[in-house]
Amino acid sequence: MINGKFKGKDILSLDQFTPNDFKILFPLTKKMKNIGFNARPSKLLDGNIVTLIFYEPSSRTFGSFSAAVKQLGGQTVEIQNPQVFSSVAKGECLSDTIRVFEAYCDAIVIRHYETGSAKKAADYASSVPVINAGDGTGEHPTQALLDLYTIHEKFDRLDNLVGVVGGDILNGRTVHSLIRGLCRFKKNTLFLLSPKQLRLPRADFLYFRDKGINLIEIQSEEEIPKIADFWYWTRVQKERFKNLKDYKTVKNRFIVTKKLLEDYGNKEMILMHPLPRIGEIEQEVDSDPRAVYLKSQIRNGMYVRMALLALILGKV
Amino acid sequence: MINGKFKGKDILSLDQFTPNDFKILFPLTKKMKNIGFNARPSKLLDGNIVTLIFYEPSSRTFGSFSAAVKQLGGQTVEIQNPQVFSSVAKGECLSDTIRVFEAYCDAIVIRHYETGSAKKAADYASSVPVINAGDGTGEHPTQALLDLYTIHEKFDRLDNLVGVVGGDILNGRTVHSLIRGLCRFKKNTLFLLSPKQLRLPRADFLYFRDKGINLIEIQSEEEIPKIADFWYWTRVQKERFKNLKDYKTVKNRFIVTKKLLEDYGNKEMILMHPLPRIGEIEQEVDSDPRAVYLKSQIRNGMYVRMALLALILGKV
Amino acid sequence: MINGKFKGKDILSLDQFTPNDFKILFPLTKKMKNIGFNARPSKLLDGNIVTLIFYEPSSRTFGSFSAAVKQLGGQTVEIQNPQVFSSVAKGECLSDTIRVFEAYCDAIVIRHYETGSAKKAADYASSVPVINAGDGTGEHPTQALLDLYTIHEKFDRLDNLVGVVGGDILNGRTVHSLIRGLCRFKKNTLFLLSPKQLRLPRADFLYFRDKGINLIEIQSEEEIPKIADFWYWTRVQKERFKNLKDYKTVKNRFIVTKKLLEDYGNKEMILMHPLPRIGEIEQEVDSDPRAVYLKSQIRNGMYVRMALLALILGKV
Numbered sequence: 001m002i003n004g005k006f007k008g009k010d011i012l013s014l015d016q017f018t019p020n021d022f023k024i025l026f027p028l029t030k031k032m033k034n035i036g037f038n039a040r041p042s043k044l045l046d047g048n049i050v051t052l053i054f055y056e057p058s059s060r061t062f063g064s065f066s067a068a069v070k071q072l073g074g075q076t077v078e079i080q081n082p083q084v085f086s087s088v089a090k091g092e093c094l095s096d097t098i099r100v101f102e103a104y105c106d107a108i109v110i111r112h113y114e115t116g117s118a119k120k121a122a123d124y125a126s127s128v129p130v131i132n133a134g135d136g137t138g139e140h141p142t143q144a145l146l147d148l149y150t151i152h153e154k155f156d157r158l159d160n161l162v163g164v165v166g167g168d169i170l171n172g173r174t175v176h177s178l179i180r181g182l183c184r185f186k187k188n189t190l191f192l193l194s195p196k197q198l199r200l201p202r203a204d205f206l207y208f209r210d211k212g213i214n215l216i217e218i219q220s221e222e223e224i225p226k227i228a229d230f231w232y233w234t235r236v237q238k239e240r241f242k243n244l245k246d247y248k249t250v251k252n253r254f255i256v257t258k259k260l261l262e263d264y265g266n267k268e269m270i271l272m273h274p275l276p277r278i279g280e281i282e283q284e285v286d287s288d289p290r291a292v293y294l295k296s297q298i299r300n301g302m303y304v305r306m307a308l309l310a311l312i313l314g315k316v
Numbered sequence: 317m318i319n320g321k322f323k324g325k326d327i328l329s330l331d332q333f334t335p336n337d338f339k340i341l342f343p344l345t346k347k348m349k350n351i352g353f354n355a356r357p358s359k360l361l362d363g364n365i366v367t368l369i370f371y372e373p374s375s376r377t378f379g380s381f382s383a384a385v386k387q388l389g390g391q392t393v394e395i396q397n398p399q400v401f402s403s404v405a406k407g408e409c410l411s412d413t414i415r416v417f418e419a420y421c422d423a424i425v426i427r428h429y430e431t432g433s434a435k436k437a438a439d440y441a442s443s444v445p446v447i448n449a450g451d452g453t454g455e456h457p458t459q460a461l462l463d464l465y466t467i468h469e470k471f472d473r474l475d476n477l478v479g480v481v482g483g484d485i486l487n488g489r490t491v492h493s494l495i496r497g498l499c500r501f502k503k504n505t506l507f508l509l510s511p512k513q514l515r516l517p518r519a520d521f522l523y524f525r526d527k528g529i530n531l532i533e534i535q536s537e538e539e540i541p542k543i544a545d546f547w548y549w550t551r552v553q554k555e556r557f558k559n560l561k562d563y564k565t566v567k568n569r570f571i572v573t574k575k576l577l578e579d580y581g582n583k584e585m586i587l588m589h590p591l592p593r594i595g596e597i598e599q600e601v602d603s604d605p606r607a608v609y610l611k612s613q614i615r616n617g618m619y620v621r622m623a624l625l626a627l628i629l630g631k632v
Numbered sequence: 633m634i635n636g637k638f639k640g641k642d643i644l645s646l647d648q649f650t651p652n653d654f655k656i657l658f659p660l661t662k663k664m665k666n667i668g669f670n671a672r673p674s675k676l677l678d679g680n681i682v683t684l685i686f687y688e689p690s691s692r693t694f695g696s697f698s699a700a701v702k703q704l705g706g707q708t709v710e711i712q713n714p715q716v717f718s719s720v721a722k723g724e725c726l727s728d729t730i731r732v733f734e735a736y737c738d739a740i741v742i743r744h745y746e747t748g749s750a751k752k753a754a755d756y757a758s759s760v761p762v763i764n765a766g767d768g769t770g771e772h773p774t775q776a777l778l779d780l781y782t783i784h785e786k787f788d789r790l791d792n793l794v795g796v797v798g799g800d801i802l803n804g805r806t807v808h809s810l811i812r813g814l815c816r817f818k819k820n821t822l823f824l825l826s827p828k829q830l831r832l833p834r835a836d837f838l839y840f841r842d843k844g845i846n847l848i849e850i851q852s853e854e855e856i857p858k859i860a861d862f863w864y865w866t867r868v869q870k871e872r873f874k875n876l877k878d879y880k881t882v883k884n885r886f887i888v889t890k891k892l893l894e895d896y897g898n899k900e901m902i903l904m905h906p907l908p909r910i911g912e913i914e915q916e917v918d919s920d921p922r923a924v925y926l927k928s929q930i931r932n933g934m935y936v937r938m939a940l941l942a943l944i945l946g947k948v
Contacts, residue, residue: 063416101927383737
């Protein structure tokens with residue numbers, strides 16, 4: 001069974017996934033979507049316990065994983081902010097904490113504020129697989145997978161695509177993951193639209209282009225190509241600015257409005273956003289059928305997590 | 317199936333419920349009581365996920381809803397204090413948060429510190445029903461329903477009743493709901509006993525009286541009518557006082573003691589309290605069989621919530 | 633059925649357990665170990681709800697109980713830090729809080745910062761059993777039981793044992809419980825190795841010795857007897873020191889290293905620690921097969937809790 005290769009595996013980085021892996025993951029995600037809508041109660045994870053250990057709060061990712069486990073009939077042990085809890089607060093190191101919690105469960109989902117912590121946790125956990133739910137400025141592979149799945153769901157491919165990435169391309173972890181993911185597939189083109197203070201770092205730009213993706217920096221909305229398959233908009237991250245005035249200068253530079261979508265979008269495209277959204281897409285756009293950020297993009301996050309859990313627990 | 321009218325409905329206000337609705341809800345609550353005591357495991361909500369999103373902590377209401385879901389074999393996604401969590405802390409608006417969480421579940425229970433938030437949440441949630449678990453000084457319909465159920469359970473009617481309401485009738489949300497609920501039925505009389513600083517606002521007094529309930533303000537315990545069917549006592553809410561001295565003046569003005577119950581109560585009455593109780597009913601009264609506040613009144617809260625969940629999820 | 637004596641019983645203190653009780657509890661714990669590894673999904677607690685109410689955070693104990701319930705197919709209602717939640721913050725007394733939560737569930741697990749609170753909670757709860765998950769400097773019976781089980785699992789007896797206790801023997805609640813537990817059985821000898829500021833209080837020393845255990849205080853590692861069956865090491869508890877300098881003087885006085893284990897340990901012994909560990913056992917020791925603190929000792933905590941839950945809920 002080809003799926004068997006996932007059993008017991010940690011999910012730490014998007015880079016683990018080969019194009020062939022997507023051929024396993026994406027059809028399974030589609031099946032999970034069906035379970036979510038029509039085929040509950042599922043007993044796929046009946047008797048399984050997944051520990052969610054979140055050193056950093058993230059209500060959406062936490063809720064998505066919690067629901068993913070329960071949609072499949074599993075149970076969670078939920079630990080939030082253990083660093084203010086006694087053991088960790090008393091000075092316990094991450095390795096001990098992880099080895100304690102792996103004793104209680106079949107898989108661990110970890111969110112941490114320090115880059116590299118998920119990898120460390122996976123190294124420490126000797127008996128159960130670990131899923132990275134975001135580690136500092138590092139990776140957040142399930143977010144990247146849900147973004148790619150959402151594009152694939154619409155266009156049935158991950159190559160030969162034209163996309164527009166708008167907003168903060170300097171700091172946005174999700175944007176970097178998306179670009180890295182699309183690098184794996186052929187003939188993809190991305191138009192990068194951001195204030196000049198928030199451009200993709202030069203080194204990354206060159207690195208990604210070397211990998212074969214076509215990256216084109218643009219300065220204004222007028223340069224958005226009408227043929228783009230998707231727009232991927234992001235929030236300008238206030239918390240990254242030392243100077244609030246600098247933030248205010250750029251935060252609302254590029255806003256998606258009904259008019260913008262009408263002028264520069266096409267009928268078949270989709271409009272994505274990793275959320276949270278703080279004004280960079282107008283609420284008037286939400287009801288547009290092309291706007292998937294509060295609809296399938298969110299749901300796909302839960303479905304892709306259901307698929308991954310089923311795979312690493314060896315249940316499919 | 318008459319119950320079908322509840323399927324998918326939001327539960328936002330006591331005012332939604334017609335006397336006929338009580339004829340559905342109350343017998344079902346009684347059935348739930350039976351499940352709670354004798355007929356578990358129930359699989360009525362097997363495969364269902366209910367999100368509890370509490371912007372304001374309330375251990376009792378939270379625990380009651382959490383248990384209600386699980387008594388029926390369902391699962392919860394539990395989010396507490398999302399406003400200090402990243403997405404909301406980053407400035408996400410309530411509508412986005414609700415649309416994210418509705419993607420994960422079959423129903424949302426929301427507690428919020430701002431009046432009107434539950435209604436807003438229900439408007440935003442397009443695919444799942446929303447239950448108001450208390451919104452600021454607004455409504456807390458399941459508390460009102462459990463109070464009415466507790467009276468109905470004892471007397472098998474909600475009309476032709478005489479009650480005494482004691483304590484803070486100015487600020488008590490639960491008291492206002494109780495009066496509003498009893499207005500719907502005929503020939504009810506309430507004696508209102510409170511310090512004069514904490515009387516029912518005049519406008520409310522007149523409004524309720526216009527609706528047909530007989531309201532009689534009394535000044536001292538001696539005026540409590542021996543024939544009252546129930547006493548509903550409430551806490552003087554310290555947090556509403558700007559001046560601590562004012563609070564201290566009135567907080568212990570009316571205290572239920574064994575003696576008071578003996579002198580002014582009758583054998584068939586019940587003594588209720590919405591809790592928490594901070595001294596306004598002496599602990600010596602707890603063991604009195606007429607004292608239901610720590611017994612059936614609490615349990616009925618869980619049962620009425622079980623009934624509502626089963627109804628809005630279309631499982632009965 | 634002899635197990636029946638546990639049904640509905642509170643678990644408050646190690647002193648409740650007679651040697652005969654261990655003959656019930658330990659074989660059942662072994663069965664639970666089997667369920668944990670091979671025999672899930674278990675439906676032993678299907679339809680049961682256990683409330684975990686933690687007034688003091690303790691991620692490990694919390695996670696262990698949460699997992700124990702779910703390993704057996706039960707559900708939890710989880711309330712953390714109710715003292716900052718509204719009802720308790722508003723001044724509600726413990727008795728009311730407990731009586732509210734017992735209405736929602738089949739058993740209560742309580743952790744509290746005040747000694748004696750678990751006993752109080754058990755007195756207040758009239759319809760469900762209560763398990764003490766640690767109350768201040770008082771008891772933490774499930775920790776003591778897992779320690780005894782871990783020794784019993786290895787040596788198949790709790791008498792005729794020689795142990796070494798290292799570290800803080802003044803403040804360590806778990807150490808006191810272990811000694812008290814071993815007092816119940818015959819011909820046990822414990823070597824006590826601690827800085828002189830952290831010795832077992834004289835009164836306790838004499839009390840335990842009167843009970844029949846052989847206690848020998850030693851001053852340095854060289855006095856550790858090669859024949860010891862187990863070493864039980866503990867953390868020097870920083871939070872107990874008023875003066876940080878005093879803490880620094882003693883904290884690293886006795887550290888278990890590979891070399892120490894080689895020089896003074898034997899092949900059949902086990903090395904235990906109640907965790908968290910802050911340097912008093914070197915990480916290099918973790919991979920030693922005799923080091924059980926991050927392995928069976930942790931898992932046994934969950935299994936002994938599963939066994940206790942099954943017993944008090946009358947499911948075995």
